[in-house]
Amino acid sequence: MEQSKLAEMYAFGDQTMSDVTVCLKNIDGKPEWFPCHSVILKRHSQYFADLLSKGHPSYQSIESNNCIEVHCTQNEYESYVKLLKLLYLPEESVSDSWESVKSVLGVLRASVALQCRAIIQSCILYLEAVPWEEDEEEEIVRLAPSLGPDAQPLLARMQPVDSNATKNVLLSAIHFATTTASSLPPFTDELKTSAQEQVEYMLLEDEDTPLVAVDEEVKSEVSTGLSRMFTKLETVLNMLSSGFDESPEAAEQQLLQSLSDLEWMCNILPKMEMMKEFVSGWAYISDRMLGVIQDDKYSSSLWSVKAKLIEMTGKALDAIGYGSVVLPAPFRLHFLKTWLPYIRKLKPLLDAKSLEDESFPYKMDNDLCQNIEGAITSLVLALPSNDQADILADWMKKIEQLNYPDLTEAFEVWCYRTKTAKRRVMVGLKEAGNPTAKLRAGEATQKVAKEAARNKKVAASEGAKNGICRP
Template identity: 55%
Template sequence: MDKAGVAMTYKFGDPSSSDILVCLKTREGRPEWFHCHSSILVQKSKFFADQLSRVDSTNCIEIPCTKFGVLQVAIALSCEEITQSCIQYLEAVPWEDKEEEEILKAVSGLGPLAMPILARIQPVDINATKNVFLAAIRFATSTGGPCPPFADDLKVSAREQVEYMLVEDEDMPLVTADGEVKSEVRMSLSKMFSKFEKELGSLLLESDLTAAAEDIVLQSLSDLEWMCNILPKMDLLKDFVSNWIDVSDYVLKVFQDKKFDTTMWGAKLKLIEVAGKVLDAVGYGNVIFPAPARVQLLKFWLSYVRKMKPLLDSKGSEDVGFAYKMDEDLCQSIEGAIISLVLALPSNDQADIMADWIQTEQVRYPDLSEAFEVWCYRTKSAKRRLVVGFNEIGNATISL
C-alpha cells in the first residue's frame, strides 16, 4: 500500500497506529497528550518536519502552548494549509474593533499570504475617497425624487459619513480642495436654496397652512443649517452666506406675511438660529464681504430679531408648554455678532443703525449700548483729530 493509502487509514488520536506523542503544555503548566502520526506531521507542518529530522529526535515532542487562536498556532507550527484556511475565513467575516490589532499582529510576518486580510484595511487612494465623499454629499443633500424605504435613515447616515470624513480622514484636505468636489457641493447648496424658496412660495399660495407644509419648511431650514455647519470645513461658508443674503428679503417677506402671524413658530425659531450662524460668520470675520453687503445683511435680520424676540418671550409667558423661545446662548450669540457687525461698518452706516435703535420702542434686545458707546467715542475722537488737523494746517499757513 502506498503512503497516500496508508495516510488515509490513519485516525487522529488512535494509539494503535500512532508512532509519536505530542504534548501541549497549557499556560497553567497542565500537559495535554495527543497520539499522532509522524508521516502526517512532517507532511503538513514545517515545524514538526524540522523537529523530527533532528538526530536526537524522540517519539515525544513537547510544545509550550503560549498562544491562543487557530491562526496563531498554525503560524507558530508552520502549518501552511491551516494558515491559508484561517486567512480565507478571516477575510470573509466581520471583525470587532478589538480583534483587528490582534489579527494584524498575527499576520504581520506572513508576506504575500496575508494580502487578502491586509487589502481590507489598507488606505484607499484619493480618487476612491473623493468618490465616496461625493456619493455621500449627493445623498445627504438630495432634495427630490422618489424616496426609497428608510430614506430618512439613509440620509442621516450619509450626513454622519460626511461629517466623519471631514474631521477624521487625513486625505480630506486634498479632497475638499478638488475642483469637482467644490463644484458639486456648490451645486447641491444652490439646489437646497432653490427648493427652500419654492416651498415658501407654495406656502403663500395655500389657503390654509397645514402641519405637513410647515414641517417641509422646517426640514429645509434644518437641511440648510446642516450645510452651514459643514461648509467651514471645506472653505465654502462664503457661498452659503452669499446665498443667504440673496434670499433674505424674500424669506422675510414670506415669514412676516399676516397669514403666518400666529403660526410656524418652530420654523421661525429655526430661521433665527440659521440667521444667527450667518451673522456670527460675518460679524467675526470668518467670511469677508464688502460693507454694502454687511449693511444689507444687518438691516434685514436686526429688525426681524428685534421683532421676534419679545414676541416669542410673550408666547412663552402665556403658555408654559411653548417650546420655541430663544434660549440665552442663542440670544447672547446673536447680540454679540450684531455688535461686532455694527462696529465694523462705516461710521455713517453705524449712525443710521444707532438712530433706528434709539427710536424704536423695543430697545431691550439686542442691546446695542456697547456699540453705541464705542460709536460715540470714535465720533468724538474723529472730531478731535479733524480739529487738530485744521489747526496744524492753519499754523503751517501762518508760518509761511
C-alpha cells in the same frame, strides 16, 4: 498518503494508535494532554516536523517521555485545541469549519506559531471573503508581518484608495447629499443622512491626513448642490400656505428639512472657503422668507422653523461680523436691518413659550444668544459711523429692544470713536494756516492714534472678559 486516507486511519484523541502527546495549558492554567499521531503532526506542521525529526536536538527528550509541550497563553488555549483538531480533517473540510472572524484569527495566530501552512492559507481565504469589525482589522494588521507574502489578499482591502476613485465617491456622495427630489423611495432618507455624514467626514476629519483634496471640481459640485437647496427652499416657501391648510405638521416638517439641509451645508462650506455663497443665497431669499413666516396665519405655529431661522441667520452673522466673509458695507447694512427686527421680536416670544411650557424645545440657548449678540456687535462696529448711529438710535428708542441684542458695547465704542474723530477734525482746523501746522498736525494725529489704540486695547480686554469679541 492522501489526507483523506490519513483521516480515516487516525482520529483526534484516539489513544490506541497515538505515539505522541501534546500538552497545552487550559483556561485555568492547568496542563492538559492530547493523544496525537506524529504522522499527522509532521505532515501539517513544520514546528512539529522539526521537533519530531531524529536529527533535531529535542528529539531524544521527546522520545523519552513521548510528550511535546506547546506554550500558549490561557486566552489562546481554545484556538490551539481547535487547530489540533483541524490537523486531522481533510483540506476540503477545513474551510467548512470556520464560524467567525474572531475564532479564525485565534486559529491563525496558533497556525503561525506552529507553522501550519495549509491552515494558514485556509484562514486567509476565509478572512479575505468576509467583513471585519474595526478591532478585528487591527488584529489582522498586527498579524500581517508574520504572514509574509500570504498577507497580500488581506492587505489589499486596507490599501489607500486611488485619489481619483476617492474623489469620484466624494462627488457622488455630495450629489446625493444635496438631492432635493421629492419622489425618492423612503429608504433614501437614511441614505441621504449617511451621505451627508460621510461627506463631512471625508472633508473635515483627519486634517493632518485629508482623505480627498478639495479642488475646483469638488467645489463646483458643492456649489451646484447649494443652489439646488436654495431653489428647493424657495419652492417649499411658495407652497407653504396651501400645504399648511392640508397638513400643518407635514408642511412644517418639509420646510424644516430644507433648512436642515442648508444647515448641514454650513458645516462644510467654511472648510472649503465657500461660506460667501451661503451668505449671498441666504441674503437673497431673506426678504421672501420673512414675508412668508411672519404672516399672521403662522403667528402661533411653525416654532421649529422660526427658531431654525435664527440659528441659520446666526451662522451668516458670524461669517459677516467676524470677517470670514468680506462683503460691501451696503450689503452688510441691509442684511442686519433685515434680520435684526425678526431676532428682537422672536426671542421674547420663544422665552415666553418656554416659561409657559418647560417642555417647549425651541428656546434659544445661552451659547447661541451670545454668539449672535457678539456677531451683531462686531458687524455694527464695522459699518460707517453714520449707519452705526442710525442703528444705535433706533435700538434705544424702545425699551423692549434694549434687552436683546444688547448693543451697549457698540454704543460705547461708537461714542468714543465719534469724539476722537471730532477732536481730530478740530486739531486740523486750529493748525490750518500755521507755518508749523503740518508738523504739529502730524504729531497730534500720532497722539490721537496712540490714544485710540490704547483705549481700544482696554475696551477689547473688557469685551473679552464679557465673552464678546471686538473687531
